[in-house]
Amino acid sequence: MGIADARAMYPSLPVVDADPEADLRFLETVADWCDRYTPLVGLDAPDGLLLDVTGCAHLFGGEAALLRDLVARLVQQGLRARAAVADTVGAAWAVARYGKAGIVPRGETGASILSLPIAALRVDTETVAGLKTAGLTCIADLTERPRAPFAARFGKTLLLRLDQALGQADEPIMPRMPVPAAMAEQRFPEPIAREADVIGTVEHLGHQLVPVLERRGEGGRLFQIALFRADGAVHRLEIGTGSPLRDPARIGKLFKERLAVLGDVCDPGFGYDMVRLSALVTERMDPAQTGLAGPDHAEELAHLIDRLGARFGLIRVTRPVPQDTHIPEFAVLNVPAHAPRPASAALPPVAQDTLSTVRPLRLLVRPEPVDAVAQVPDGPPVRFSWRQVMHQVARAEGPERIAMEWWRDDRGKKLTRDYFRVESDVGARMWVYREGLYDREIERPEVLRWYLHGLFA
Amino acid sequence: MDHAAAQPTLNQLRQTLAGIDPSHAPRLAGVERLVDIAAPVDAVLGGGLACGALHEFAPSAPVHLAATSGFATALAARASGDRKQILWILTDYAAGEGGGPYGPGLDLFGMALERLLILRVAKPVDVLWAMEEALRCRAVACVIAELTSDGSAADLTATRRLALAAREGVSAQISGFGLLVRHKATVMPSAASTRWEIAAAPSRPDVYGGLGRVRFDLSLHKNRRGPSGRWIIEWDHHERAFQQAVPVAVASPAFNRPDRAPWVRAG
Structure with missing residues (x-):
């Protein structure tokens, strides 16, 4: 209509x-x-x-x-x-939609669906209509007849669906979420709403989960809690850890940090009536002998990194790792601290023939243009203004010429840089560079551009 | 009342004060871990900067921010003598404003790269929270935290929390050493043990006229354990040690020396 x-x-x-x-x-x-x-x-x-x-x-x-x-x-x-509950997905689907919803007893799958219409087989309307013109309306009509003509006329899907409903073909359920390696849950007759109660429950569940992990010789790398709110909403929180973990108190503490930072996102409303803790990713974890000499700092550090990671995200706690390049901004990469440390983590040696350090302490996110005045096009600046402040250069060292990597795609587009370490009249030291080689990459001296890239102590 | 007669009264008052606030307790020689600077500074500090305490640094002018973080870096480099970690906490805004800590430079400056952890957070309160957590952790020798502008988040209460956390983090080795770097000096009260204003000082050029060792102009504004003062010291990044600076320009270099140009050093 x-x-x-x-x-x-x-x-x-x-x-x-x-x-x-x-x-x-x-x-x-x-x-x-x-x-x-x-x-x-x-x-x-x-x-x-x-x-x-x-x-x-x-x-x-x-x-x-x-x-x-x-x-x-x-x-x-x-x-x-x-x-409906049935032995096969297809039968449950058919009974729930077309039959008398409820439980199909074990072994009676065939009998329960034979009388249902063909639409109950999850086939498209064209097939149903086609079968109807042939006078076939219920599933029993299909099972009694030879299969080959059906396959020839309607394709493989019809017979596959029939087989799946009768349990003669396999049909897996595609889960929405990864199935956890181990999990523990707690239901409450009266919903809980206080954060302390939730954390307490998580710790309690941790005590149930840990023996399971322990038996397998594993520790969790990724934990999830699912908070089932009384009104049907579900909140899921995940925390990752730097190393395999199976300490209930620490699991509880990490979730506490996570909850603290999320704040209103997890509005308990009328309370949670079920809490589930699951270990989504697990890793082998061998029991370690604790030293008698003193506290183990490595573990304490890992715990700190986990806690900071739970609060701010594990990718925010980083460790600088040297890279094999001489371009200053790519010389180190900040990798997450919980990741395994690469083997070749050493800085390339820098030839240093000066009393100052040749690399700055702080590097600007991107080089900032400065208005500089130099005596000669190739020389260091005499003065320059950065962020509206004029700096008089008292001393300068350089140039340190850093050419861009010619083997990269953007060859010729990026200009060579001449870096100078300069000290202003008040003693502040900065790392400035001139972009482009005069006479080779740049024709006119007035288009030479200067940038400030870093600050020395 | 003469000086000698006042001493018992003073001692009694100090003990009463120590009962109220443990951070005022008279120190026991040999128990406390100290990070020494240079002899004249240490004399005022009672041997060096104390671990298990909070120390505040601010540049005397915005241009000296790098020098301020450099001084903190130098202290951290001296503190992490054993295989302990240094945590550097800063907000995204601070990194955009003054640049992020740069690994190769820090390494050359004396702070070994494999000991450094960097935490970038969104808000100043997060800096304080993370600093408190890290100060309690005995695996971390030194925590450097940066606050942009005057760092109004770190008021008296917040710094008091940090100072207490640092106290809790004390162990047999160096730990619980909190260095709070403000991007701008503030007049707000603070519970830090010492407060410094740092500026870069013109260096003494080497024999070729190049840059000399980095120099800090330190002004100690607050010191719980002694007088304040002002010094100029030098950082030797090879030795990882502070030195007293030889005054600059006692005899200015000869003006016309035709044997070399002023800027000849490359690399």
């Missing part, structure tokens, strides 16, 4: 545009919520969710109880849902 016809019948009919993206987002949040039942939740857009409850059902008192709980909670949230 068109909108015009519908409005003719009900003039007050509200009309809302379809918004498939918002629908999908909503489905995602429902899927997040369904994580409480199993870590293996797959999306079946536009309107379905697939949950692999293998091995989970007993936690809720059996499949029937799980199903009742799930549907009841969804109804409480104002959703209409039909759910």
Whole structure:
């Protein structure tokens, strides 16, 4: 029925545009919520969710109880849902949509779907219509007949779907999230809202998770907590660590930092009724002998880096690592401190025939243009102004000529630099350079440009 | 009351004060770790800058920011004698304003690159939080934290927290050595043990007329343990040691020496 016809019948009919993206987002949040039942939740857009409850059902008192709980909670949230549990994805899909929703007993998969219409096989409408013209309407009509003509007429999909529904072909559920290596969870009859309680719970869960990791000889590198809010929203927080970790107190502390910095993002609202701690990435971790001589500084440092990383992000805690290039701005790379240290971490030796250091202490993010006056085009500046302040050069050393790397693509585009270490009349030292070689790269001396690149102590 | 008679009263008052605030406790010789500078400065400081305390540095003019961070770097280089780490904390804004710490330069200056950790944060409060955490950590010898402009986030309360954290971080080796570098001098009260204003001083040129060793003009404005003062000292980055500076321009170099041009040194 068109909108015009519908409005003719009900003039007050509200009309809302379809918004498939918002629908999908909503489905995602429902899927997040369904994580409480199993870590293996797959999306079946536009309107379905697939949950692999293998091995989970007993936690809720059996499949029937799980199903009742799930549907009841969804109804409480104002959703209409039909759910079915079956041996195969296809059968559950068919029964939930076209059959009498509920539990298909083990081994009765075939019997339960044979009487359902062919649309229950997840095939497109053309196929359904085509089969209907042939007088085939229910699934039983397909199973009784030889398969080859169906494959020839409708393609492989129809038979694949049939086999999948009957359990003769495999069909995995694609989980939305990576399945954690180990996890522990805690449910509350009364939701908790205080941060201290959440952290306490995380630590408590850590005590359950750690023995699992310990048995495998592993430690976690990436932990996640999922906070299931009473109203259905789910917050997920992750922390990475520099080295494998299985110390509940430290896990709790790291999440505390993370929560502190997130602040309002994790609004507890009416409280969380379930908390799950999972180790998403694990690594081998051998027990280490603690020294008798004194506290282990390496571990303490790793812990500090983890805490700073949990608060500000692990990529913000960096360690300068020398690179094999002579271009000043690329001579060191700040790599995350938790990453393994590269073997060849040594600075190239710098020939130094001066009492001052030849490289500045602070390097500007990018060279800043300065207005400089030099006596001769090739000489050092006599004075220059940087950030509106005039500096008189008392002494200068240089030039140190640094040519750009000719083997790179931008050959000829980047100009050679002549660096000078200059000391102003008040004693401040700066690293300035002139861009381009006069007479070779640059024809006219008046277009020579000067930059300030760094500051010496 | 004459001087000798006042001494017992003074001692008693000091003990009462130490009961209220442990940071005023009289020091025990040999127990405390000190980072020494140069003889005349150490005399005023009682042997050197104390570990387990906060020290504040500010440039006397914006142009001396690099010298200020250079002095802090030199102190950190002296502090991290054993295999301990140095953490340098600064905001993104500070790095944009005065440039970020540059590895090769720091390495040449005496701070070994493999001991340096750099933390870049977004806000000044984060600098203070991270500094407090790091000061408590015994694996970190020295924490350098930079605050842009006058660093109004580091008020009396905040610096007090840092000073206490530094005290907690004290261990048998050097640790809990907090250096707060403000980009601009401030008159705000602070709980730091010492407050310095740093400027670069013109160096004594080498025999070829090139740049000499880096010189710092130190003004000690606040010192909990003694008088303030002003000195000019030199940093020898090969020896990683401070030296008293020989005064500049006692005899100015001869004007016309035809044997070389003033700028001949390359590289």
